[in-house]
Structure formats: structure tokens, C-alpha cells
Amino acid sequence: MQTAQRPRVLIIGGGFGGLETAKALAKAPVDITLVDKTNHHLFQPLLYQVATAGLAAPAIAAPTRSLFRHQANLTTLLAEVTNIDAAGKQVHLSDGSTLVFDHLVVAAGATHSYFGHDDWATHAPGLKTLEDAFEIRRRLLFAFESAEKEPDPEKRQDWLTLCVIGAGPTGVEMAGAFAEIARQTLVGEFRRINPHDARILLIEGGPRVLQAMPETLSAKALSQLQNLGVEVRLNAIVTAIDAQGLKVRGPAPAGVLGSVDYTIASKCVVWAAGVAASPLGANLAKNTGCQIDRAGRVVVSPDLSVPGYPHINVIGDLAAAFSHRPGKQPTAVPGVSPGAKQMGHLAAANVLKRIAGKATHAFRYADYGNLATIGHNSAVVDLSTPLGPLRFSNRLAWWFWLLAHVYFLIGFRNRLVVLMDWAMAYASFSRNARVVAGTLEKPEHVGES
Amino acid sequence: MQTAQRPRVLIIGGGFGGLETAKALAKAPVDITLVDKTNHHLFQPLLYQVATAGLAAPAIAAPTRSLFRHQANLTTLLAEVTNIDAAGKQVHLSDGSTLVFDHLVVAAGATHSYFGHDDWATHAPGLKTLEDAFEIRRRLLFAFESAEKEPDPEKRQDWLTLCVIGAGPTGVEMAGAFAEIARQTLVGEFRRINPHDARILLIEGGPRVLQAMPETLSAKALSQLQNLGVEVRLNAIVTAIDAQGLKVRGPAPAGVLGSVDYTIASKCVVWAAGVAASPLGANLAKNTGCQIDRAGRVVVSPDLSVPGYPHINVIGDLAAAFSHRPGKQPTAVPGVSPGAKQMGHLAAANVLKRIAGKATHAFRYADYGNLATIGHNSAVVDLSTPLGPLRFSNRLAWWFWLLAHVYFLIGFRNRLVVLMDWAMAYASFSRNARVVAGTLEKPEHVGES
Known part of the structure; x- marks a missing residue:
């Protein structure tokens, strides 16, 4: 089989970073495995709408497997990675099995931190x-x-x-x-x-x-x-x-x-x-000796690889990454979805560079700005434009926020819904998802703890 | 307060039967309390679509409270009834409190039965x-x-x-x-x-x-x-x-x-x-001496009341009810939503008859037929018309099934979605709700058992 000789790229995490890495490798002669512990990509910027009964879950979540239906070089697996054997080039899954790789992209994201409580x-x-x-x-x-x-x-x-x-x-x-x-x-x-x-x-x-x-x-x-x-x-x-x-x-x-x-x-x-990086950050620190910051994020090299392990890249919320521009001091990359996507794109490119024996590129973050909504007709927008910052609020900002979020939602159907x-x-002012599956006495969900 | 003197009607259950009872009493000079252990009315005929990832939960479930927003004589409570004190005219809730009533309509439905396993x-x-x-x-x-x-x-x-x-x-x-x-x-x-x-x-x-x-x-x-x-x-x-x-x-x-x-x-x-009636059937049997059938349903009087307890009515899947037509043998009412709705309508009318000191009516089931879908373009329809049965299958039946179900869905938004x-x-052939909140290792839901 020809495919058996192709470089194996393993991506951990189907968030913004992992998805972008996988898509950027769509036409590359590699065999990709994308591992996620859930069966869906979640559009996290709108998750608060599910929590506040404005949207149903499927409106902001798409099955990962379905997103890559037409990408023949990619296999989706529902599994949880428990250990990264950096030297042995394999990861261990919670079901006891292993997955081997030639190149690894860790995009396992973050969870909440209670600061020790x-x-x-x-x-x-x-x-x-x-x-x-x-x-x-x-x-x-x-x-x-x-x-x-x-x-x-x-x-x-x-x-x-x-x-x-x-x-x-x-x-x-x-x-x-x-x-x-x-x-x-x-x-x-x-x-x-x-x-x-x-x-x-x-x-x-x-x-x-x-x-x-x-x-x-x-x-x-x-x-x-x-x-x-x-x-x-x-x-x-x-x-x-x-x-x-x-x-x-x-x-x-x-x-x-x-x-x-x-x-x-x-x-x-x-x-x-508060947010804390995925435990895979600490796992990498243990197995590779790399540094992690206070939030548990991996301090990566300029090209997003783990120092001393060029075949392992860390991106997204799990990476303490810097943006490198010629002649300027490196600046920290914020933990937002455009940052994760851009890192995913570079990680894919750098994997291909390494396979070709070429030099990798340093990460450069393109900051398009920042926006947040407060409610009906209320939002604040801070755009970075070539002509300088553009800042506005209230109704226009709300429409801008709305259209930007719907535009970036993955999948036609979701946008329409x-x-x-x-x-x-x-x-x-109605909310269409005011439905709780459980009863007062028998909560539907197992608690977080 | 004038309202304190109005007859208190308590409805247990916000399914098809309970909802219909409540709506039929919208303009009556009574104080209604509708108790349900969930916060939503569920359109059960389409529940299999949620189970098979075709629809999101909010598409077939509407908050009960919201449905009765404009019905000023009705109070919605999220609570579970654990005991019906028929003689004392009150019910006990799982949180230890009680609700008193002058007239009770029990529409607590059914659950699955494993025949003792x-x-x-x-x-x-x-x-x-x-x-x-x-x-x-x-x-x-x-x-x-x-x-x-x-x-x-x-x-x-x-x-x-x-x-x-x-x-x-x-x-x-x-x-x-x-x-x-x-x-x-x-x-x-x-x-x-x-x-x-x-x-x-x-x-x-x-x-x-x-x-x-x-x-x-x-x-x-x-x-x-x-x-x-x-x-x-x-x-x-x-x-x-x-x-x-x-x-x-x-x-x-x-x-x-x-x-x-x-x-x-x-x-x-x-x-x-298999289905089994709500445990409130057995509870009523214990407290009133009424008969229950093998499935735990209450054998009701022709007017849907519990024998000897004219102020307590049982309807829907919890009732073993018969249809009474002059000059004909009574026939058993099937456990379908039109049956529950029709019983709810009669129960409301009979409550008002009793308040007015008039004779109640016996239940008469209008059977409009039966339909089921098998898949894309496949369904079977058996309609009862004044001219005799009308039976058809395949594509036309599927469209009929679809339109009938969407028509009966509660609420404009739901229908459209x-x-x-x-x-x-x-x-x-895609399915838009292929989203599971939990992971393989940590199922999202507490098991049924």
C-alpha cells in the first residue's frame, strides 16, 4: 500500500486550531489522524448562547467526522489522549491503545481554572x-x-x-x-x-x-x-x-x-x-522537559514546535506563543480563535517544510481586532485596520458582531438556523432553547467535579 | 381576594392530555395549577427524531410556562407529585410541600416497562x-x-x-x-x-x-x-x-x-x-381502592373520573378508558395523542359541569385513524373517514405524515425549524443533530436505572 509510506500526522483536538491544521493539509501527501474526545467541533464563541437558552446545541456544533467527509487523507477518531511519548513518537489513549506518528500537532485547548479551589x-x-x-x-x-x-x-x-x-x-x-x-x-x-x-x-x-x-x-x-x-x-x-x-x-x-x-x-x-491549559501541557513538560507557564501552557519555539522536539508542535490555547515580526519585540498571542486558526495554518505549513527538509517559519499573529456583545443591540468592536484602530459600540457594533459570528460558524445549515x-x-426577546432534559430531583448531567 | 374563592383545579402532567385540559379551562372562573416534573411539553411523536440525531431537542419541546404565559388563571409549577391524598384533596410533592385542590386531573402518562426485567x-x-x-x-x-x-x-x-x-x-x-x-x-x-x-x-x-x-x-x-x-x-x-x-x-x-x-x-x-403507566396509577389504587389494569392504568368511570371520587379525573396514557356510543358496546381507547387530547377536553368540561352541579358526560373517542413512518418517502396511513377507511402508503403517505406532524407541533417557531x-x-440524507455532549469515558447522562 502506497499510503503506508506517507508521513503520519497526528492532530490532537478538533477545536479551531486542530481543524485549521487538518484543513491546511487536505491536499498534502500525508496520512492524518484527528483525535478528539468529543464527536463535534464546537463554535465556542457562541457557547454562552446555548447556556442561556438562546440556541440549541446542534446549531453551534458540527460532527467533526462529517466536516472531513471529503478529505480522503484524514481519519477521525473519538478518543482521549492520556500520554504523549515524545521520544517514542506515539500517544497513549484512555482505552489502552496507542497511535504512532511522524509529526504531532497538539491542539488540546484549555479548561476552566479555579485557581486552586x-x-x-x-x-x-x-x-x-x-x-x-x-x-x-x-x-x-x-x-x-x-x-x-x-x-x-x-x-x-x-x-x-x-x-x-x-x-x-x-x-x-x-x-x-x-x-x-x-x-x-x-x-x-x-x-x-x-x-x-x-x-x-x-x-x-x-x-x-x-x-x-x-x-x-x-x-x-x-x-x-x-x-x-x-x-x-x-x-x-x-x-x-x-x-x-x-x-x-x-x-x-x-x-x-x-x-x-x-x-x-x-x-x-x-x-x-480563569482558564487553565489542558493537562497535556504538563504531560509534555514531564516527557520533554519543556517549560510551561502559570496557566499550564507550553512555551513553544518561534515556529510553534516544542524545544528540542521539532516533530511536535503545540498550538491554540495550549500554547504560550509569541508573534515574531522583523525588527520588533515578540508579543504574546492572545487566547482567541483567530490566534488558534493562524497557528494551525502555520503548524501545517511547518510540518510540510520539515518533511521537505526545509527551514520552518516563525509564527506571526495578524490581529484583526476584538469584539464582544452585551445584549440586544449592545456590543463593542475594536478593529485593527491598516489605517489604524476602528472602534464603535451600540447598535452598529451589535450587527457587526452578529454577522461576524454567523459568518465564521462552520457549515451552511448552522448559519441559517x-x-x-x-x-x-x-x-x-424570546429564547428558543429553554428546555432542560432533567427534572429538579434527577439532574440530567453528571457534575463537573 | 376574589380569586381565593374560585374552585382550584390541579392538573398533574404537561403532556397532550394535561395541556388540553388546561387550555379548555382558559376562560373558566377557576384557578388552575399545572404541575410537571420537567420544564417542557414534549411532542413525543417526534422524539425518535431527537434520538436518531435528526432534530435538536428544542425543536420538539416547548417550555410549558411559556405556552401558558397569557393564560392568567393558570400557574405552572416544576415539581414531582409523590402521593395523591384523594380524601384530603391534596397532593404531596417530592420537596415535602403540598398542593390542595377542589378538582384534580391526573395526566401523568406512561413510561417503559421491561415486563419485570x-x-x-x-x-x-x-x-x-x-x-x-x-x-x-x-x-x-x-x-x-x-x-x-x-x-x-x-x-x-x-x-x-x-x-x-x-x-x-x-x-x-x-x-x-x-x-x-x-x-x-x-x-x-x-x-x-x-x-x-x-x-x-x-x-x-x-x-x-x-x-x-x-x-x-x-x-x-x-x-x-x-x-x-x-x-x-x-x-x-x-x-x-x-x-x-x-x-x-x-x-x-x-x-x-x-x-x-x-x-x-x-x-x-x-x-x-412495552409501556407501563405512571406510578401514580398504583398510588391512586392504594388511596382510593380503584382498579388498575395489567399496565398499571386506572380503570375510570365512563366520565373519566375515579369511581367514588368524582372530583378526581384520570386521562391519557394513565387511564384505561372506554369510548361510549349510544347503542354500541364500549370500545377501549388506544394510547395515542388524539385520545389524550380528547380526554383532556372532556375532563375540563366535566369539571365545569360538576362545579355547576350538572351531570357529566361520558367519553366518546373520535378515531381519525393511524399513521406511522418508516423512512425517507416511506409511511403507512390508515384514515377513518365518514365514507369508510382510506389507506395508503409510500411517498404520498410520507408527505401526509410529515405535514400532519408539523401541523400538530406546538408553537410557530418549532414548526418552521x-x-x-x-x-x-x-x-x-444528512442529520443535523449528530452531537453528543459527553465523551466516551464520561457519558453525559445518568443512566435510567
């Missing part, structure tokens, strides 16, 4: 997978259901206090969606409570929301959140989370110096504060 | 809830994924042997969908297996498929199934199910008298063979 996971789920999204949807919708049943006014308010920890793009989007659900979607549907009484708190340790954005846009986003009725607490550090709510250390009231500790009683808390769902939601 | 549930999930559908979807899709990874040809074939037990409408629809997935949807997506090699077996204890249908249509359905590549085993009794597959007692080969025992190695088995999903699936 893993027990918080039970009380404050994060948002990385579809399972996470279903769990948050369940907690959010069942909080209102439980409030409707609760005769004690104080306990009722605990159900109606919704907390989001972390004001990055995901936290801001979730807090905005929570506010719209309470203020618009659910209005008129309850007989004993008024969903409008729900408090939505967005708790951020830093001095502003959306810290990756310019200060002017952070300020815009803050006022848009406040217009939606979100209480934003800045410089507020969460010090404990349990089934009753949070403990927070935040600024003292105006006129008083220092900080104060206080508690927030809440039955629905969502974690959007998302557009249609949103067209109707836009007109009516 | 509850241990089979782990190996052969049934299809009644969204959780069930997700579990079947997971097993079905992961069977092909596991086959792709399996090097041993014999074990690979065990993954590719898909069994459906019971050839009623649900079993026939599922077997047909399984066959289309193997023969059409997945073609070209695997590199090591050929999905076409999958065997789909439909195992039925009786002498024909779709026994509620006329024999001619059963024969049509059988040949449509066989055209799709489904192996149908009639008069075949399942005697055991475990993780390796089934034991079956079926007819001996042609020319040999008697029956033979054989095993079918299979890693994906679905149960569509379903139509659109099907339009695309029809053209391409």
Missing part, C-alpha cells in the same frame, strides 16, 4: 463544553422555577440572585443574557414572583470589564451592562463559594479607605474567571 | 423523555465511533449490530432511521469501517409489525423496512439482555417445527416493546 466547581460551573452549557442552562432556568415555588421571601431572593464571576467576554455576554432573560424573556410567565426582581451581579477582580479592550470601550461596555440592570462589582475578589453563595473582598464604600468583606447569597453562580433563531429572538 | 434498562434504554433520546443518540453514534477504533473484526461487528425490540410505531420508526443513518447519512465518513456493514434488527414478539394497523398496511410497512435493509424477526421473544447482546426465542428455520433459541451479539439495543431541518435532511 477545585471545590468551587460544584457551586460555580464554568463554560467550556456543551455539558457545561447544559448545566448552566439548567441552573439558570431552575433558579426561577425554584423561586416560583418558594414561600419564604428571603430564600426566594437567594434563588433570584444570579452571579457571574469574571468580566471577560464570556462573563460579560452571560451577565447581559441573564439580565435580558429576567427583564424581557420571562416577563409575564410567573404568577408568584416577578422575574424583574432578579439581581444579576458581575464580579470582576480587575479595575474594568473587558480588559483586553481599550479603556474607552470598557467604559462603554460597563454602561451598557448597567443599562441592562447588571450590577457590576469591580476590583472585587471572590474568596469563597459554597451552596449558599459567595464571599467577596471588595472596595469599601465611598469615603472609606481600604476594602471590606461581604457575602452574597446566591443559588446560581457561574464561573468565567442561527440567523433564523436570532431573527425571531431579536423581534420577540 | 428492570435490569434490562441499563442495556436497552427506552424512549419516553428527552434524556432517553440523548442516551439513545449517544449509544447509536458512539457504536459507529467504537467500531472505527476496533481492530478485531468480530468485535467490530458487535458494535455494528443495532437492535430495536418491539415493532410498534416507535420501534418501526427507529429501525427505519437506524437503517438510513447506516446506509445513507454516514456513507463516506469512515476510513476503517463501512457503515453499510451495519446490521439493523427489528425484533417483534407478535406475528406482524404495527399491529394496531390493518394487515395490508402491516405488510406494506414490513416490505418498506426490508427495502431499507432492516432484518425483521417476527414471533421472536427476547428472553435476556446484557452488555453483550440479546437472547431470543424465535421460529425454527423453514421446514423445522417448533422454536429455537439463539443469541444476537450487539452493543446497541433499544427498547420499544422542523420543516427547515427536514427539507435539508430530505435533500441530502
